[in-house]
Amino acid sequence: MDDQNASSVKRPRNAPRGLASADQFLSTDRCLELHRIMVRARKMEERMIKMSKSGEGIFWIGGPGEEAINACLGLQAKRGEGPAFDYFHLHYRCSAVMVALGMEPLDSIRQMANVVTDPFSRGRNFPSHFSRRAWNVLPVSSVIGIQWIKAPGTALVQKRHGGDGVSIVVGGDAGTAEGDFQSCLIWSTRPQNELPVLMVVLNNGGGISTTHCSQHSCNNIVDRAKPFGIEGEIVDGNDPVASWHAVERGMKVCRTERRPYMIEANTSRLYGHSSSSGAPRTNDPDCIELFERRLIAAGLIDESTIQTIHDQTRDEIEAAVAQAVREAKPVPGDEHLFAYAPNPDDPTYPDDYTGLP
Amino acid sequence: MATIVQAVRLALHYGEEHLGVTDVFGEDVGPPLGGVFTATQGLKTAWNSPLDERGIIGTAMGIAYAGGRPVCEIQFCDYGFNTVDLLKVAGNQRWAGAGEFAMPLVMMTPSGSGIRGSLYHSHSFESLASRLAGWKIVMPSNPLDAYGLMLSAIADPNPVMVLLPKALLRQKGDLLLPGEPKDQDELKDRIDAPVGDRIAWKPRWPEMQAHFVPIGKASIVREGEVATVVSYGRTLPLCVQAADQLAEEHGWSFDVIDLRSIFPYDWKAISASIEKTGRVLFVNEDTEVTNFGEHLFRRTIDEHFYDLTVRPRILMGKHLPGIGLNQVYEQNSVPQLGNIKDAMRALVEDPA
Numbered sequence: 001m002d003d004q005n006a007s008s009v010k011r012p013r014n015a016p017r018g019l020a021s022a023d024q025f026l027s028t029d030r031c032l033e034l035h036r037i038m039v040r041a042r043k044m045e046e047r048m049i050k051m052s053k054s055g056e057g058i059f060w061i062g063g064p065g066e067e068a069i070n071a072c073l074g075l076q077a078k079r080g081e082g083p084a085f086d087y088f089h090l091h092y093r094c095s096a097v098m099v100a101l102g103m104e105p106l107d108s109i110r111q112m113a114n115v116v117t118d119p120f121s122r123g124r125n126f127p128s129h130f131s132r133r134a135w136n137v138l139p140v141s142s143v144i145g146i147q148w149i150k151a152p153g154t155a156l157v158q159k160r161h162g163g164d165g166v167s168i169v170v171g172g173d174a175g176t177a178e179g180d181f182q183s184c185l186i187w188s189t190r191p192q193n194e195l196p197v198l199m200v201v202l203n204n205g206g207g208i209s210t211t212h213c214s215q216h217s218c219n220n221i222v223d224r225a226k227p228f229g230i231e232g233e234i235v236d237g238n239d240p241v242a243s244w245h246a247v248e249r250g251m252k253v254c255r256t257e258r259r260p261y262m263i264e265a266n267t268s269r270l271y272g273h274s275s276s277s278g279a280p281r282t283n284d285p286d287c288i289e290l291f292e293r294r295l296i297a298a299g300l301i302d303e304s305t306i307q308t309i310h311d312q313t314r315d316e317i318e319a320a321v322a323q324a325v326r327e328a329k330p331v332p333g334d335e336h337l338f339a340y341a342p343n344p345d346d347p348t349y350p351d352d353y354t355g356l357p
Numbered sequence: 358m359a360t361i362v363q364a365v366r367l368a369l370h371y372g373e374e375h376l377g378v379t380d381v382f383g384e385d386v387g388p389p390l391g392g393v394f395t396a397t398q399g400l401k402t403a404w405n406s407p408l409d410e411r412g413i414i415g416t417a418m419g420i421a422y423a424g425g426r427p428v429c430e431i432q433f434c435d436y437g438f439n440t441v442d443l444l445k446v447a448g449n450q451r452w453a454g455a456g457e458f459a460m461p462l463v464m465m466t467p468s469g470s471g472i473r474g475s476l477y478h479s480h481s482f483e484s485l486a487s488r489l490a491g492w493k494i495v496m497p498s499n500p501l502d503a504y505g506l507m508l509s510a511i512a513d514p515n516p517v518m519v520l521l522p523k524a525l526l527r528q529k530g531d532l533l534l535p536g537e538p539k540d541q542d543e544l545k546d547r548i549d550a551p552v553g554d555r556i557a558w559k560p561r562w563p564e565m566q567a568h569f570v571p572i573g574k575a576s577i578v579r580e581g582e583v584a585t586v587v588s589y590g591r592t593l594p595l596c597v598q599a600a601d602q603l604a605e606e607h608g609w610s611f612d613v614i615d616l617r618s619i620f621p622y623d624w625k626a627i628s629a630s631i632e633k634t635g636r637v638l639f640v641n642e643d644t645e646v647t648n649f650g651e652h653l654f655r656r657t658i659d660e661h662f663y664d665l666t667v668r669p670r671i672l673m674g675k676h677l678p679g680i681g682l683n684q685v686y687e688q689n690s691v692p693q694l695g696n697i698k699d700a701m702r703a704l705v706e707d708p709a
């Protein structure tokens with residue numbers, strides 16, 4: 001990742017300015033856009049961790065340390081509703097995907113504050129458990145692994161529908177032990193029925209307290225896709241430039257060839273598993289710090305501009321927290337809402353669910 | 358006094374030393390963490406498994422077939438739903454195998470609400486578990502029972518499910534376990550792993566003694582005349598609290614029965630109490646359609662219709678897909694102290 005060397009060696013004299021990782025290049029504009037998204041997601045999560053400790057929230061889980069690859073995924077996705085667009089089968093460390101897609105941090109903070117204005121779950125679910133119909137973001141579940149077996153279903157409809165929509169599925173390394181992971185490999189590669197599933201494993205080295213290599217033969221996870229004929233690659237998920245290109249290659253295979261692709265991204269878990277483990281800051285490599293050093297070294301931004309971005313973002317987040325915690329809480333009776341879809345032909349529940357018949 | 362978590366840990370240690378436990382395993386069960394609730398810290402046979410609940414149950418079955426005595430953990434019962442077919446099979450091996458294959462395994466898992474756990478750390482499991490013929494199912498509500506039921510579970514030649522009430526795991530009991538040091542700090546110092554680096558840490562186990570709570574035996578926690586309340590798990594101490602308050606406020610005395618075992622359940626204890634009081638309330642927090650308590654309710658009607666002075670009552674969780682994070686959701690989804698007290702009051706005030 002020695003980009004100064006890489007850029008001075010690889011980049012022709014009058015090429016556009018930007019950053020390079022090995023022979024992969026990313027323009028200044030794109031870099032700064034990614035940087036901005038990463039910082040917004042990070043500041044939001046760090047404030048949410050505080051909320052879990054201050055009583056403004058209850059429990060925190062999220063994705064600090066995994067912003068680089070997630071931001072690349074969100075920015076390169078086709079955002080919209082229905083099979084012409086990409087579907088997202090995310091897990092609970094994907095807030096940078098949402099920020100990249102255009103989510104206001106306020107919405108995530110509302111979920112953290114478990115207020116009824118939380119647009120993802122009305123104050124029902126843990127933080128980072130997103131859902132947004134207009135963007136094909138399917139409800140994130142705490143149940144590890146199940147996203148893997150739902151992705152082939154949306155991909156099947158996308159393939160039937162025509163167009164270039166992709167089903168993006170993201171999960172952690174430990175979760176690949178669940179049978180659902182293998183189901184995804186099998187269902188995405190049925191002969192004559194290959195499916196456009198972009199499989200992204202965020203490998204942060206383990207799950208909760210259990211290291212990856214203590215439970216899995218320490219071959220690469222991406223190698224498990226090979227016997228199924230699934231193309232894939234390992235990428236430094238802390239490097240936004242490399243991550244950008246990995247996502248681009250994966251999306252291209254899925255969009256144009258209508259078959260699956262797997263990316264194994266090595267990432268960091270910067271605050272441990274969740275607030276249950278106290279969310280202490282770890283010494284893992286920090287994708288934002290690394291990125292900022294490169295941006296400065298390449299002369300694409302200066303320290304004071306970075307500081308301004310951090311300050312502005314912090315102010316934005318503080319304002320969002322101040323607003324969210326004042327918003328309405330659910331009231332008794334709300335627990336019934338949305339349990340069953342209304343059906344005018346159903347004599348019992350023509351409207352919303354109200355309890356036992 | 359030990360907490361339920363410490364009691365489970367001490368029981369598993371006793372099991373390793375005296376009852377032939379060969380494996381204590383599950384997700385994050387081994388070092389360094391020793392379980393997300395720390396119930397398995399420092400145990401010599403504890404090990405970490407892959408993140409694969411079906412693998413955990415299947416492997417426990419395999420170890421049991423081959424002569425081991427496994428205790429496996431499903432990290433939260435909420436994550437045990439994908440193991441149901443294996444649980445069915447574990448329960449039928451002896452029956453299906455002409456009596457040749459016993460299945461001496463213990464599955465332990467935290468169950469119920471009360472830790473502000475949102476959709477996936479608030480489920481109850483006992484109603485589903487009660488449908489698994491071939492299994493014995495227990496649910497202690499205090500540390501001494503947790504210790505005694507765990508020992509009985511380990512010693513039993515059948516698969517036994519130990520449901521641990523999430524909400525009560527860290528609560529201290531008011532009775533010493535046999536062999537437990539009197540001083541709580543000493544216990545902590547001996548068996549709780551230090552925060553931070555644990556590589557060199559080893560527990561200094563107290564010399565624990567046997568204490569078997571027979572599976573299938575309820576405990577009468579309060580004795581009274583006016584009415585009977587049957588519960589277990591998280592709601593049990595709430596029933597006791599409500600009974601004490603109502604005794605104080607109105608002079609009403611209740612039989613409060615801690616069922617402790619879901620299967621086999623102590624019908625004798627329930628039956629005798631109903632005959633005495635003629636009024637009964639069943640309380641649990643599992644969802645109402647359909648609920649294990651309804652089975653007890655049905656037997657009550659079948660066998661005690663003419664002993665009842667008033668209609669029997671049952672308080673359960675609402676028929677909902679989950680429990681929401683905001684506490685307004687939780688409080689309106691599963692029985693709370695106020696609901697229980699109201700139901701007990703209504704039971705007593707119901708004119709005969």
Ligand SMILES: Cc1ncc(C[n+]2csc(CCOP(=O)(O)OP(=O)(O)O)c2C)c(N)n1
Nearest residue numbers: 142143144172173174175206207208384436
């Ligand atoms: C089916 C299931 N089992 C257990 C858990 C408890 N749990 C939550 S996160 C986690 C570890 C996940 O590790 P990994 O998939 O590597 O993702 P990471 O958290 O490291 O990003 C576990 C065991 C769960 N949520 N779902």
